[in-house]
Amino acid sequence: MNPQGPSRAARLIKGAVGAFLLTGGLAVTALLFIPYRRAIETRSWPAVPCTITRSDLQPLRIADSAAPEWRVLLAYQYSINGTTLTGTRWRRVSFLNPDDASVSRKSAHREVAEDLTRKYPVGLATTCHVNPLDPAEAVLEHQSKAPIYTLWWPMIFAAGGAGILWSACRQPKRPIPS
Template sequence: MKKKRSVAARVYLSFVGLALAVLGGVFSWLMWKSFLRAEEVDHWPVVPCSILESEVKSRRDDPDWPPEMPQEFSFHVRYIYEWEGKEWESDHYRLRGASWSSTPAAAEALVEQYPKGSVQDCLVNPEQPRKAVLKGESKAPGYSLWFPLIFVVGGLGITVGAWRR
């Protein structure tokens, strides 16, 4: 003998299921958008650029902290390049910039890879030449898209299951 679910239980399960599906859908959309942006950057033209500045920058979350408190480090770069006969300048390592770290090692490695005065390849956005990067974006969001989609499918499954007899 099956026990019948009340309407309130069905509505509650539908709300939970739809909330999961919507949140999964939002994260799926954001990850897909990030993947498409990375794909787009990969197709930007590659041009030579001259590195004008390459250094490790540091910051503190609160300037009033004592010197022994931790600080963060990041790679800072500035370079010039030519696109369609015009000289441009950029300071983007990636579209999202260089990440901050509690140790300077990662930033120091990038300073060694892109030393001041060197000529490197950079990717230029042909539609907005002011936007150039030294390195493309990660496509990891596209490869991980399956995870938030589990929530979409699961949430819809909960909603449908709440109303099945």
């Protein structure tokens, strides 16, 4: 090892690796926090009576050789402030494909999709949770708060990256001449 400490190039590489781990860890932490925050928000929405008006199962085959993807199409009507609205969301989705606006749930397993259509048959009187800031947004069930339990994993990378970056930026100790 060099008695004067690591070379400038080695410190730059170490700093780049540390910065990459730090920013990547923080970015993934932020992305995992979005579904958790959205799940918490719906718990404060008022519950409103609603009636299921559609409960269909639709297969979608991307290719002839591919197994079908099962789509659950739910619709329900609810009234808020004297206005009758229609909702299609089973749960609040954090990252929604615009092509799936009317799809309540997708599953590779037919049984999972059928369970949801059996749980919400047409004509069922149930409750939905309505966004008070946007009454057109409603959900039948709250999203899971489970993403909060995975935040520690990217935080480990962020902490490790911060430590590597700090050690790359600090000046090496110079020996005291005797």
